[in-house]
Amino acid sequence: MIKIGIVGGTGYTGVELLRILATHPHAQLTAITSRKEDGVPVAQMYPSLRGRVDLAFSSPDKANLNECDVVFFATPHGVAMAQAPELLANGVKVIDLAADFRMQDVAQFEKWYGMEHSCKDLLPEAVYGLPELNRAQIKDARLIGNPGCYPTTMQLGFAPLLKAGVIDASNLIADCKSGVSGAGRKAEIGILFSETSDSFKAYGVAGHRHTPETIEQLQRLTKDKVELLFTPHLVPMIRGMHSTLYAQLTQEISNEALQALFETAYQDEAFVDVMPFGSHPETRSTRASNMLRIALHRPGNGKHVVILVVQDNLVKGASGQAVQCMNIMFGLDESTGLQHVSVNP
Numbered sequence: 001m002i003k004i005g006i007v008g009g010t011g012y013t014g015v016e017l018l019r020i021l022a023t024h025p026h027a028q029l030t031a032i033t034s035r036k037e038d039g040v041p042v043a044q045m046y047p048s049l050r051g052r053v054d055l056a057f058s059s060p061d062k063a064n065l066n067e068c069d070v071v072f073f074a075t076p077h078g079v080a081m082a083q084a085p086e087l088l089a090n091g092v093k094v095i096d097l098a099a100d101f102r103m104q105d106v107a108q109f110e111k112w113y114g115m116e117h118s119c120k121d122l123l124p125e126a127v128y129g130l131p132e133l134n135r136a137q138i139k140d141a142r143l144i145g146n147p148g149c150y151p152t153t154m155q156l157g158f159a160p161l162l163k164a165g166v167i168d169a170s171n172l173i174a175d176c177k178s179g180v181s182g183a184g185r186k187a188e189i190g191i192l193f194s195e196t197s198d199s200f201k202a203y204g205v206a207g208h209r210h211t212p213e214t215i216e217q218l219q220r221l222t223k224d225k226v227e228l229l230f231t232p233h234l235v236p237m238i239r240g241m242h243s244t245l246y247a248q249l250t251q252e253i254s255n256e257a258l259q260a261l262f263e264t265a266y267q268d269e270a271f272v273d274v275m276p277f278g279s280h281p282e283t284r285s286t287r288a289s290n291m292l293r294i295a296l297h298r299p300g301n302g303k304h305v306v307i308l309v310v311q312d313n314l315v316k317g318a319s320g321q322a323v324q325c326m327n328i329m330f331g332l333d334e335s336t337g338l339q340h341v342s343v344n345p
C-alpha cells in the first residue's frame, strides 16, 4: 500500500483527490490537512466520504507527513515550495497541484505569481506531470509539478500538430472556458452564485499565468518559436472545461491525415479520446472522469484546423492527473483507481 498525505484536503482539488483515492486499491490515506478544520472528521465535512475515509483533518504541523510515501499539495501557490525540501530529504515523493514546480523559468514564475521562489535548487529535478508527453521522466521523478487545467487542454490539443510540423507555431490561439470550481473553494465576490450564474465573461485577456507555462512546454516539441494567444472565460457551470484551439496549417494536408496524426499520437493513451472528425465533444462527457476528449474541424477555406478539447478541470485538469502521475511513479498500472465513467447528464 502507498501511504498518502494530502496538504489542503478541504479544497476542491483536495476533496477530489480524496474521492479518487478512497477507492484506489493501493492507496492508504494517512494524513489529510486543513488549518481551519483541524480535528474535524473528513466524513463529517464531506458526507459523500462516509464509510470511505475515517480520518480527521489535522493541521499541517501536526500531520505526520514525513511518514508518507507521497504527499500531494492541493494548496495555493507557494505552499509546496516551503515544505518540499524537508519531505524529499526524508524520502517522501511530492506532487504539487499548484504552480511551484511547473516552470523552469524562475523569472517568469516570479513575475506571474508575484512571489520569490524559495527553493530554486529543486527546479532542475522537478518533472512536469503531463503523462501523455512526459511519461518517462515522471516514472523516475521524486518531485512533480502537476499541470494547470487550461495548459493540459492546450498542450494535448496542439502537441500532435506541432510535433508533425504542420502548423505555424507562432500563431496559436486558444479560446478556453472553465467551470467556476476552477477558481477554488473560497469566499470571493467574483465567484458567488449570483455573480456567475446566468452570465458568461472573459477574464485575464491582457495576460494569464497559464500562457508562459503552456509556451514553455510546447516549446519543447518544436524548434520553431511558439507564440500563443490565450483567453480564459468563466462559464456558469460547476465543473468542466472546453477549449477551442485554432492553428494555421503550413502545408497541404488532408482531413484524414490530420485525424491520423491525433489517432496515432494517442492510440495507447487510456485518458485521451480522439473522437471522429467533425464531432462536438461536450464537457459533460468527461464530468467526474479522468478522460479528455478531442475533435478536429477544418472550417472555411481549410487553411486552419480547429481543435476542440474537453475535460473535467478537477479531474484530468488536476486531481485525476496527479493520481495518474502517482501510479506511474509507483510502478502501477496508470489507470488504477481512475476508471470512472463520466456522469451523463
Ligand SMILES: NC(=O)C1=CN([C@@H]2O[C@H](COP(=O)(O)OP(=O)(O)OC[C@H]3O[C@@H](n4cnc5c(N)ncnc54)[C@H](OP(=O)(O)O)[C@@H]3O)[C@@H](O)[C@H]2O)C=CC1
Pocket: 007, 008, 009, 010, 011, 012, 013, 014, 033, 034, 035, 036, 037, 060, 073, 074, 075, 076, 077, 079, 097, 098, 099, 147, 148, 149, 181, 182, 183, 184, 185, 186, 313, 314, 317, 318
Ligand atoms: N480548482 C481547479 O480546477 C484547479 C486547481 N489547481 C490548483 O490546485 C491548488 C488547489 O486548488 P483548489 O483545490 O481549487 O483550492 P482551494 O482554495 O479550494 O483549497 C485550498 C486548500 O489549501 C489549504 N490551504 C490554504 N492555504 C494553506 C497554507 N498556507 N498551508 C497549508 N494549507 C493551506 C486550504 O485549507 P486550510 O486553509 O483549512 O488549511 C484548502 O484545503 C491551487 O494551487 C490551484 O491553483 C490546479 C488545477 C485545477
Ligand SMILES: CC(=O)N[C@@H](CCC(=O)OP(=O)(O)O)C(=O)O
Pocket: 097, 098, 099, 147, 148, 149, 150, 178, 179, 180, 181, 182, 183, 184, 210, 232, 234
Ligand atoms: C476559473 C479559474 O479561475 N481558473 C483558474 C485556473 C485554475 C488552475 O488550473 O490553475 P492554477 O493551478 O495554475 O492556479 C484561474 O484562471 O486562475
